Amino acid sequence: MGMHVGQSIASERKVVGLSQRQLATRAAYSLSMVKAVEQGREVASPGFIAAVSRVLGVDPDRLTGAPYLDILEEEGPLDGLAELRAVLAEGVYVQAIDPPPVAELANELAAVEASLRNDRTRRALAALPALLRKAHGAALAAEDDAARERAYQLLCAAYIAAEGACCRLGYSSLTALVLDRLDAAAAHTTDSAYAVRSLVKRSRLLMEHGSTDVAMSLVDRGIGLVPGDTEGERVLRGYAHLRGAIVAARGRRLDVARDHIAEARSLARPMTRESDLYTTDFGPGNVEIHACAVELEAGDPGKAARDGAALILPGDMAAPRAGHHWQDNARAWLMAGKHDRALAALNKARTAAPQQTRLHSAVRETMYGIAAAQRRQSESLLGFAHWLGATL
Structure with a gap:
């Protein structure tokens, strides 16, 4: 193995x-x-x-x-990785390049975000360094406050996309640098949404390093930045409550986690779709996914497994979000002692978001757990391991 x-x-x-x-x-x-x-x-x-x-x-x-270089190298070098590292290393001295018209720059950003939403992370990464340099160029070239505001909003969104790409590909060591640059760009906008996104994304990084108390304080600060009742504020507040639920569960504070889920569920109840505002993917479906994740982390894994398997995911849900749910569901079934159902859930994750599934460390751990539970490795498990690029 x-x-x-x-x-x-x-x-x-x-x-x-x-x-x-x-x-x-x-x-x-x-x-x-x-x-x-x-x-x-x-x-x-x-x-x-x-x-x-x-x-x-x-x-x-x-x-x-992580990162799983053997898997990544199967499709050749990661275009854009070295250049993204250079952009981040340059920091406040980043070398900007002449930007195209703002509408064209917005279209480039939309293409990157669509790649991430559709589990095409390598494609997004390849485009990100040039996009970041152009957005910096747009901010420098802005001739009035409105143009400067729009340029910095685009720059913030590009750094948010960069954080997502780094996490999915296993280069989480770069995310602190990305978030520092996001903080700096967000300070130049009047739209508090980007500060909220930055705070909540940093809470994820802190959570991964065991700093759940600080992570929770950032979530609370983010919630406080969007107290109003516009659609954008409600979506951002719901998004922050979902992160708060996971941070609290990770800190084994189940009651607090469930309170955050209840707040998010209340915000999502009137919604008829998963919102793509600020690329939050907040909506009724994502709330129920997080409710299962809370039970998995700090509550009843059996309930997480059963409830998660019964979920009918919305058709407009981002592929990686759906894939991550089935990854969690697989771990929940394994903890509940149902290794056959765990493998079935891993295969659902593979169908929903194959690129993300191959590169996620939890998938390998669940697969090894299934192998340990089986007296004799089944052909279906061996097939999945082969696809994953792992050995049993």
């Missing part, structure tokens, strides 16, 4: 000289959980990985093995 996260944890634990009991105590998890994860009998949840990586003093990606 390929190397799972538990084996990486055991290796790193021994390097720093901690016993399993010491690691469990410092990470605030049970000794039995640490043993089960290290032995591959239990899937390492994102919250567990965050807590353990913090104790061990390593980046979470070191434990998960």
Whole structure:
């Protein structure tokens, strides 16, 4: 079997000289959980990985093995990655290039956002560096306040897209730099939506590093920035409540997480579709997906599995959002002891968002968990592992 996260944890634990009991105590998890994860009998949840990586003093990606370069290299070099790194390294000194007319720049941004929505992340990444340089150029060339405002809104949206691309491809180490640039650009707009997006996206990064208290404070700040009742404010507030639910669940504060779900559900109730305002994907379907995720993280995995399997996802839901739901549903079924249903859910994730599914660390962990639960590896599991580029 390929190397799972538990084996990486055991290796790193021994390097720093901690016993399993010491690691469990410092990470605030049970000794039995640490043993089960290290032995591959239990899937390492994102919250567990965050807590353990913090104790061990390593980046979470070191434990998960992301990015999966062998998979990425199958389709050739990642166009745009080196140039995006250069843009981020330049920081406030970014080399802008002459922009096209603002309508053309907006169309380029829309194409990038559509690529991300349709699980074409490599295509989005290839276009992002030039888009960012052009948007910086538009901000510098603006002749009045209205033009400057529009340019900075486009720049913010481009950095939001860059954060999404980095996360999906496994380059989460770049997201802090992306979010710093997003913060700087958002300060130049009068639209609070971009500050909300920046705060909530940073909360995700903090959550991955186990800083759930700070992450929750950013979510609360974001909610406070959109107190009104316009469609945009309601969508942004709902989006922030969904992130608050996951942060609270990750911090094992189930009551708080459920309160956030209730607030989000109330905001989504009048909606007839999933909103694409500010690329939030907020709507009734996404609320129910997050309700299942909360149960998976901090409540009843069996309920998460059953409720998640029964969901009929809206046809207008973004492919990666649907794919992520089925990834979570697979983990929930595995935790509920139904490995056949877990594999079926992984295949649904593969159908919904194949590129994202191949590159998501939780998918591999769930697959290894299924393999550990099966007395004899089934042909369907071996086929999935082959497609994933992993060995059992």
